[in-house]
Amino acid sequence: xxxxxxxxxxxxxxxxxxxxxxxxxxxxxxxxxxxxxxxxxxxxxxxxxxxxxxxxxxxxxxxxxxxxxxxxxxxxxxxxxxxxxxxxxxxxxxxxxxxxxxxxxxxxxxxxxxxxxxxxxxxxxxxxxxxxxxxxxxxxxxxxxxxxxxxxxxxxxxxxxxxxxxxx
Numbered sequence: 001x002x003x004x005x006x007x008x009x010x011x012x013x014x015x016x017x018x019x020x021x022x023x024x025x026x027x028x029x030x031x032x033x034x035x036x037x038x039x040x041x042x043x044x045x046x047x048x049x050x051x052x053x054x055x056x057x058x059x060x061x062x063x064x065x066x067x068x069x070x071x072x073x074x075x076x077x078x079x080x081x082x083x084x085x086x087x088x089x090x091x092x093x094x095x096x097x098x099x100x101x102x103x104x105x106x107x108x109x110x111x112x113x114x115x116x117x118x119x120x121x122x123x124x125x126x127x128x129x130x131x132x133x134x135x136x137x138x139x140x141x142x143x144x145x146x147x148x149x150x151x152x153x154x155x156x157x158x159x160x161x162x163x164x165x166x167x168x
Contacts, residue, residue, distance in 0.1 A: 031069040042115070044068075045081050049089045052082075052109035058094070060106050079105050088113040 032040055036051045051067060052059045061075040068075070083093045083105065091109040098104060137145065 031067075033067050045078055045086055046088065046112060046115075048078050049082060049086065049091070049109050049112045052091070052107060053112060058106040058108050060104065076105075079107055082107050082109070088115065 030044065032047060033051060035054055036047050039047045039050050042050075048064055048068065051064075055063075059079075061072050061079055064070070064075040064078060065072045079093075082089050082091055089109060090111050090113065091107050093105055093107045095103040095105045135142070
């Protein structure tokens with residue numbers, strides 16, 4: 001672990017709508033800077049993207065960490081999400097390779113696309129149930145075996161006995 005203070009959790013609590021409580025229970029709450037509080041209902045990566053747009057410069061994980069009072073690791077995850085997964089965020093990224101071969105990414109967010117309207121999708125009709133036969137018994141033999149197994153407590157012994165009879 002790195003001994004620097006950027007990797008430690010920063011306890012920060014304030015009243016009001018400046019705290020973002022994520023939908024996922026495995027994520028901690030974080031501070032929302034005042035200039036992006038109007039996006040408080042959005043996911044955190046969108047709030048971060050709006051903040052990055054306002055910076056009008058390349059943004060590193062430490063800047064996000066300081067602005068949102070989150071760990072540097074979580075800020076790195078947010079940058080990775082912006083780079084790779086965010087379809088609503090238009091950004092470019094660059095990296096710097098450190099002497100220990102680690103890469104430090106920076107993002108420049110050009111714009112954030114509006115959220116698509118929530119349209120209710122109809123449930124597709126379920127496919128018809130397929131009833132395929134398994135095994136080589138005809139229907140009467142399968143029904144007879146099933147009825148014997150269902151009505152008898154010693155069903156396992158019946159099957160074992162039939163297997164022994166088949167082998168002999």
